[in-house]
Amino acid sequence: MTKTQRLMELVQLLRCHRYPVTAQHLAEQLSISVRTVYRDIICLQQQGVAIEGSAGLGYLLKSDGHLPPLMFSRHEIDALALGLDWVSRHTDAELKSAAQHALAKIYAVLPEHLSHALDHQSLLVATRGEVLFETHLPEIRKAIHTRNKIILRYKDLKEATSTRVIWPVVLGYFDRVRLLCGWCELRQDFRNFRVDRIEEIQASDEVYPGTRFQLLKRWKDYHQLREQNGYREA
Incomplete structure (x- = not known):
């Protein structure tokens, strides 16, 4: 070197x-x-x-404004292409469009030998075998960014329906479910909600106290403490 x-x-x-x-x-x-x-x-x-x-x-x-932008390596291109391909295939229309625009911007600044590699990717993401429930995701993401509370009508795994006011903090993308994590005013604790079991969602005009970063840190500390105490999610 x-x-x-x-x-x-x-x-x-x-x-x-x-x-x-x-x-x-x-x-x-x-x-x-x-x-x-x-x-x-x-x-x-x-x-x-x-x-x-x-x-x-x-x-x-x-x-590092005095230095030219660093160019992506071949491995970084593989990682970006694979990740954006996953987003294009496994998220809702809003994020799919964002992934496609991001890939176009990356493609525009690559030298020829790397853009050729991007055109002929050998790392592929499997297509979905079924259509996953993607309703409500844009509204949830917006509420996370703006710190707005959201009101859910939610049906749990026992088919019991309840109304919850949630401070949304994390949206988890798993293979077959999407999981909303947030502070539940009813339980006065952090709770997880499967997005496909949300029957209705409404964004409140009210914002929760503190910053999003403070709430995210509380959520991370909460899960770290549970792991230290030997708790594992079912």
Whole structure:
């Protein structure tokens, strides 16, 4: 690996981290010495790349506007194409259209040898053997982004129907079901709801308190605590 390639790989590693990462970790990922990482960081900083931090504390990339955009590797193209193909085949019309537009944008900036690879993918997603229930998904995603509470009329697995006010936080895409996760005002706890068992959904004008990120952190902490206590989802 040349020094130029190593510097580009270092920038890419820093791009992947939202929080400071140690020189030791960077050295292990690049199979180089920690001392070389220190030298490369200084070199990048001298070229105008905004890297903050210091030895012993870690480094964080604040801006790489002085560098040209990094091109996708062949493996990254495979991952993007496979993921977008899955979205096109296993989600609702709104996300399917978004995936197709995203793929077109990626295709437009690729050099010829990579666009050729995108045209002739060998990694394929199986088509669905049945039409999955996709109603309500756009409304749920919108409510997640805008922090609006939603009102559900829901029929559980015992065929009992109830009305719930939910603070939506996560929409899980599984092979055969879509799962809405959120804070349930009735139960005063986080609950999961199968989207195909939602009989009616209505977005409320009321937003839940706090930010979406705070609610998402509470949900993650909730599940982490349950796992630590030995609980597993049925």
